[in-house]
Amino acid sequence: MTDRFRITLAQLNPVVGDIAGNAARAREAWEKGKAAEADLVALPEMFVTGYNTQDLIEKPIFHQTAIAAIEALAKDCADGPALAIGGPALEGAGLYNGYYILRGGKIASRVLKHNLPNETVFDEVRLYDSGPLGGPYSVGNTRIGSPICEDAWHPEVPETLAETGAEFLLVPNGSPYYRGKMDTRFNQMVARVVETGLPLIYLNMVGGQDDQVFDGGSFGLNPGGEMAFHMPVFDECYANIDMVRGDEGWRIAAGDKAHIPDDWEQDYRCMVQSLRDYCGKTGFGKVLLGLSGGIDSAIVATIAVDALGPDNVRCVMLPSEYTSQHSLEDAEAVAKALGCRYDYVPISQGRQAITETLAPLFEGTQPDVTEENIQSRLRGLLLMSLSNKFGEMLLTTGNKSEVAVGYATIYGDMAGGYNPIKDLYKTRVFEQCRWRNANHRDWMMGPEGEVIPDRIITKPPSAELREDQKDSDSLPDYPVLDAILNILVDLDGSVEDCVAAGYAREDAQRVEHLIYISEYKRFQSAPGTRLTKRAFWLDRRYPIVNRWRDRG
Structure with a gap:
């Protein structure tokens, strides 16, 4: 024997x-x-x-x-x-x-x-x-x-x-x-x-x-x-x-006995690997994305470069009259630090043409979110045109907090073929950026060192679709929003659970309402890396038509 x-x-x-x-x-x-x-x-x-x-x-x-x-x-x-x-x-x-x-x-x-x-x-x-x-x-x-x-x-x-x-x-x-x-x-x-x-x-x-x-x-x-x-x-x-x-x-x-990395490294590796394999297994050799000067597009650009290499990533800045000078500077700094292509495509002229085209139909109405979303949808149109022309897959850059409450424009900044940060809450995006700036591994194809400027991480988040706009104008501050989302989505909790955890009832009810009315957007959103047991797609399958609300 x-x-x-x-x-x-x-x-x-x-x-x-x-x-x-x-x-x-x-x-x-x-x-x-x-x-x-x-x-x-x-x-x-x-x-x-x-x-x-x-x-x-x-x-x-x-x-x-x-x-x-x-x-x-x-x-x-x-x-x-x-x-x-x-x-x-x-x-x-x-x-x-x-x-x-x-x-x-x-x-x-x-x-x-x-x-x-x-x-x-x-x-x-x-x-x-x-x-x-x-x-x-x-x-x-x-x-x-x-x-x-x-x-x-x-x-x-x-x-x-x-x-x-x-x-x-x-x-x-x-x-x-x-x-x-x-x-x-x-x-x-x-x-x-x-x-x-x-x-x-x-x-x-x-x-x-x-x-x-x-x-x-x-x-x-x-x-x-x-x-x-x-x-x-x-x-x-x-x-x-x-x-x-x-x-x-x-x-x-x-x-x-191999070293087991911490959660920050494993999450980041997961996002890099998912994008690398999604491109490799579907036949896309190159990607592009809109680089706004904000933190979400900055980390997606970094993930893309680490997954595919700087020569295979195109970053496009599409400024409007509401785009701040620091956003212009920060977007260019990210692209330069990563070593990838950077294109500058202003949208003001195109936006004006669309506004004039719609003016007879909009006569007698007041400007609102409709006009703001024209900017986002025009950007989506231009980015998809580049994707079609050059065979580069468009990446979308919405974090889990935005995906959860629908803080994104369908057919606009939601346009794209893959979203590596789809299951990463905004508060984790900040820390994940800090982790990447401080760490480099041999499986990363991007450069070492600080590739995401500190100003991008520390400045107040804004969609920059109107003057002096901040995300906090429309949503609870991200630490509060993410904590409520964790209870309602990841833990399948109730409004009462949020209140018991110390959050305002009106905030919890509002967030729950936004989650439910955004289901139709998620149904049409790009796939993205799964990092948790409650990612949006197969882990959480909800009806689009749904009148249930937790009145607790």
């Missing part, structure tokens, strides 16, 4: 729908494992299709093609280590989230996911059938249990595997990032180790998919919950993990 079992873990970045490309990546991983004399090469959950596929997985030709690719992989990888890969599975009339063990030129074993997540971004109950509680599979004379992702967040599957002879657990995952997620994973997996008494290897994928970012950070735990190894977060990488059998059974040999 062997006393050592080597697993090559492939923490990789698949592309949803690129079945041939994902299968080729799996073959590369198998080759690396073969060169390392591994017994098993392991890939994450649903790797062959990419994850999260949403309803695409239900299309028969799609899941049939994925299964055929797995069968072809089995034949191609006959002479060497076993290969474990996630993909769809058919059993009778049922469609399952499966994990395949390929060995000796065929599919040697198949695991079917039992616990199907049906919360936050996951809809697996409507996409898949629930597999039965099963036992371990064998690779040689070693018996391995593989609870698939959610199966390891509940005790019954791991306990069943332990009771039926599993010697250790290998957990394939498609687990997306949210702030604090790594601690949650550790706590859940330690519980499974304590309950089963078995070593556990947690294998996660990396990379961005629409709003979600899979952050890797694969790790291993020995009985008692001791960390044996920890792979880097967000990075594609491989690790050769040795299982060693002694008198007390299998243990994971000690390996490298």
Whole structure:
């Protein structure tokens, strides 16, 4: 009986729908494992299709093609280590989230996911059938249990595997990032180790998919919950993990333990990675954005440069007569510090033409927000024209506070293909800017040092659509607004909860009203990076037509 079992873990970045490309990546991983004399090469959950596929997985030709690719992989990888890969599975009339063990030129074993997540971004109950509680599979004379992702967040599957002879657990995952997620994973997996008494290897994928970012950070735990190894977060990488059998059974040999960054770094990396992969996987090599001299567009420009490089980012200042001199200076300073292209396109002449065109229809009315929004919509028109002409994806720059209460102009500054700060409250935008000015990492393609001038961070926020306008004219101050939004949105709390936390009832009721009447705007807004469990899109699905109001 062997006393050592080597697993090559492939923490990789698949592309949803690129079945041939994902299968080729799996073959590369198998080759690396073969060169390392591994017994098993392991890939994450649903790797062959990419994850999260949403309803695409239900299309028969799609899941049939994925299964055929797995069968072809089995034949191609006959002479060497076993290969474990996630993909769809058919059993009778049922469609399952499966994990395949390929060995000796065929599919040697198949695991079917039992616990199907049906919360936050996951809809697996409507996409898949629930597999039965099963036992371990064998690779040689070693018996391995593989609870698939959610199966390891509940005790019954791991306990069943332990009771039926599993010697250790290998957990394939498609687990997306949210702030604090790594601690949650550790706590859940330690519980499974304590309950089963078995070593556990947690294998996660990396990379961005629409709003979600899979952050890797694969790790291993020995009985008692001791960390044996920890792979880097967000990075594609491989690790050769040795299982060693002694008198007390299998243990994971000690390996490298990567540094886990703090929340500020992980959030920023998540925004950079999501934009980089969104562009890379959709075919956009370049982006552009309106650079106003304000803090939101400044951090989006910085994220874009860090994601794609300064040569692939165009910043456009579109001033009106209400644009302050310091905004002109600050916008140019950001573009210069980042080293990206800076274009200057005044809108006063175009705005005047539109105003004159509408004058006969507006006769007898007083100027109001309509005229203000003409500026924003004209900017959107010009930016989209540049996008069309040069093939550069337009980024939108609204923070979560603005997105929540609709403090944005639909078909104006909301125009764009992606928004990396969509789940970042305004108060966090300020601190995230300070963090980036003070920190630089090798995964950033932008320059070191202060790239966002301090004046941008400290000056009162303003949309500059009228004389002396400030955001606080229309909204509670951002520390108050964000605290109320956190209660109402992130914590699903009530107006009374806001009052109990010390905030004015009228402020809470007003913010709640704005949240609800802005739903139609969010429905049409660009996708953006998910940083929390209550991001606007799949995490929070509300009706557009909605008369409910909390009168508390």
